[in-house]
Amino acid sequence: MERKVKIGIIGLGQRGMATVERYFAIHDAEIIAVSDLLEQNTERARQLLLRHGRTNISVHYGEHSWRSLCQNPEIDLVLICTDWSSHTRMAVNAMQQGKDVAIEVPAATSVEECWQLVHTTHDTGRRCTMLENCCYDTFHLGIMQMKAQGLFGEINYCEGAYIHDLRSDQGWMSYTVSDHMGNPYPTHGLGPACQLLDINQTDHLVSLVSMSATNKINNSLIRTAQGRSILLQFDERTPRPYSRMQTLCATKAYVQKYPLPTLQIDGEPLLTGKDAERRVESYHDAQTRQLIEEGRRLEVPNLMNYIMDRRLIAAVLHGKPFDISVYDAALWSSVTELSARSVQQGSKPVDIPDFTQSN
Numbered sequence: 001m002e003r004k005v006k007i008g009i010i011g012l013g014q015r016g017m018a019t020v021e022r023y024f025a026i027h028d029a030e031i032i033a034v035s036d037l038l039e040q041n042t043e044r045a046r047q048l049l050l051r052h053g054r055t056n057i058s059v060h061y062g063e064h065s066w067r068s069l070c071q072n073p074e075i076d077l078v079l080i081c082t083d084w085s086s087h088t089r090m091a092v093n094a095m096q097q098g099k100d101v102a103i104e105v106p107a108a109t110s111v112e113e114c115w116q117l118v119h120t121t122h123d124t125g126r127r128c129t130m131l132e133n134c135c136y137d138t139f140h141l142g143i144m145q146m147k148a149q150g151l152f153g154e155i156n157y158c159e160g161a162y163i164h165d166l167r168s169d170q171g172w173m174s175y176t177v178s179d180h181m182g183n184p185y186p187t188h189g190l191g192p193a194c195q196l197l198d199i200n201q202t203d204h205l206v207s208l209v210s211m212s213a214t215n216k217i218n219n220s221l222i223r224t225a226q227g228r229s230i231l232l233q234f235d236e237r238t239p240r241p242y243s244r245m246q247t248l249c250a251t252k253a254y255v256q257k258y259p260l261p262t263l264q265i266d267g268e269p270l271l272t273g274k275d276a277e278r279r280v281e282s283y284h285d286a287q288t289r290q291l292i293e294e295g296r297r298l299e300v301p302n303l304m305n306y307i308m309d310r311r312l313i314a315a316v317l318h319g320k321p322f323d324i325s326v327y328d329a330a331l332w333s334s335v336t337e338l339s340a341r342s343v344q345q346g347s348k349p350v351d352i353p354d355f356t357q358s359n
């Protein structure tokens with residue numbers, strides 16, 4: 001019989017329930033345990049799983065019930081889909097109970113929590129990743145292949161962002177964001193930029209300066225050890241159309257995804273819109289192509305989530321490294337605190353720790 005990764009999921013709100021739905025399409029994984037603060041949420045998840053023929057779900061509700069989920073010896077992987085404040089606490093405990101963990105974004109809210117994640121992977125030998133789905137954007141995956149083939153020359157500068165008009169949102173995220181001085185949600189923009197610059201591999205982030213306008217638009221400028229830079233934006237409070245920028249400037253090319261997909265390679269005609277997308281996506285490797293075809297056949301609502309989930313489960317099943325390491329999760333998440341610190345100090349430069357040097 002095919003081996004399946006057994007999953008326990010904590011947090012069954014908007015993202016958690018969508019995650020439960022998503023995993024019906026993942027043939028080599030099954031959710032066997034669910035946890036939420038509220039019984040009505042665990043019941044909703046249990047009913048959904050039941051409608052898909054999943055009986056014997058282990059159900060845990062109440063504030064501390066997630067701890068008993070983490071003790072379930074059958075679980076291989078714990079998915080954490082709660083609000084930001086509890087991510088690290090839950091991940092640390094799950095790893096101490098012998099589980100691999102995948103945490104929704106951001107994985108942590110302070111530098112101290114980022115270190116806790118790194119140290120716990122070392123202490124327990126378990127693995128921790130962050131569910132940064134924007135790293136699986138099909139445009140980004142094509143760009144990564146073009147970069148690997150040397151089509152851009154040297155990439156010297158990237159832009160990333162989370163620009164999403166959420167003014168009508170009244171949930172915990174809007175309260176947390178309004179109390180935050182810097183960029184509280186950096187990873188959607190920063191993750192793809194760091195992958196393009198080989199951060200935590202051949203280059204490292206070393207410092208940032210950050211500035212917030214009164215309407216909470218935040219701009220952070222990040223410098224790397226090799227003198228390259230990233231502009232990272234956060235704006236949830238203006239009518240600006242959705243954007244993650246996904247922009248790079250290289251010695252031989254300029255590429256952006258938002259607002260208009262654009263590809264300019266030296267000596268070639270400028271491509272925009274669908275032409276740029278088609279060209280970029282023609283570079284997908286065989287595995288990405290296969291996952292996209294599968295996702296389309298299964299009519300999944302969002303291909304980047306499908307690619308992320310399939311690759312995560314394959315890594316757990318075959319003991320392969322996670323695409324996004326604990327060092328990436330820690331580094332990208334640390335900008336929540338570091339950007340706020342720079343803003344509080346009048347936009348002074350703030351050092352960024354190297355989480356790969358953790359002894």
Ligand SMILES: NC(=O)c1ccc[n+]([C@@H]2O[C@H](COP(=O)([O-])OP(=O)(O)OC[C@H]3O[C@@H](n4cnc5c(N)ncnc54)[C@H](O)[C@@H]3O)[C@@H](O)[C@H]2O)c1
Pocket residue numbers: 010011012013014015016035036037038041062063064065066081082083084086104105106131132133171172
């Ligand atoms: N990657 C993406 O595109 C994306 C999109 C949306 C949300 N998210 C992330 O997903 C996470 C959840 O966001 P959301 O919008 O679903 O929030 P939500 O408020 O809808 O859901 C959070 C859930 O966690 C539960 N919870 C809180 N404390 C708990 C505890 N101690 N034990 C068990 N359950 C507990 C709550 O009861 C709630 O049901 C956040 O990190 C958010 O940033 C990511």
